[in-house]
Amino acid sequence: MTPPARRTWAKRGRTPVVRVRGRSQRRYSIAALTCYKPGERSRLIYRPRRHSDHKSGGRRSFAWIDYRDLLITAHLQLGGPIVLVWDNLNVHKDRRLRAFIDAHDWITAYHLPPYAPDLNPVEGIWSLLRRSSQANTAFTDPEHLIAALRHGLRRLQYRSDLINGCLTGTGLTLTTTRLQPQ
Template sequence: MGGFGGSFTWTEHRDLLTCAHQPLGAPLVLVWDNLNVHLDARLRRFIDTHDWITSLQLPSYAPDLNPVEGVWSLLRRAAQCNTSFTDPDHLMQVLRTHLRHIQYRPDLIDGCLAATGLTLATPRQQSQ
């Protein structure tokens, strides 16, 4: 897939959505920004023909409505503050490490969501 340094293609987005849906067996809700691939007519047709996908489009410029902006803010403060990266691989390793820390801190993720004024429609499943 496209990964860091490049954007996913519409087919990679389609495949990612399909792969995410299969093990979950539950509907997906997408909150799209206005990245060109998110507006691609082929991806829109795919989304529109699958009733297990609900897609919401953010306004043209709305970082305050995008929970991902909160995650980037956490990364900037924790992973990039006072760090001189030796090369792109070093940057990637640090970002992945800090993303993993955020992933296992639902309170941080919930805080990023709460900052937008949005809420989850269903309660987060508690890990055991």
């Protein structure tokens, strides 16, 4: 992974150069859910995954089963129904994942319009992560990268103000429909 450069210095008239060793063939994926509930602190639930066998034809990203497991874990941690607002990633629209969602009444899924990353609060999380724990860092090995990612995400988990800011940055708001007494 090429390190994101945030701030650096160099002698006047010299362009700073960040040297990076050869590209690794190991792949890491991270799936995250930003969780909002009126009256409660916002939460971030994430799962990193190392894809060690992708060179021999294995997956290079999360499979529908990984997302299913993340949703089950989120449901257990949050203790209530989940309303998903997902981007149009092909795995999010997988028929098996769709069947799983349809089979459970505690989960409802909506898809964002195509090409609308500005409406996805998780994109704000990735931006914060790149600007904080990954900025100006050349990772020595894959374990160093995953440790920095976990540390950065763990720090964001406890900053509900930043998670709320990611929702505010999208322009979306939380609305609740209250049942009228009959």
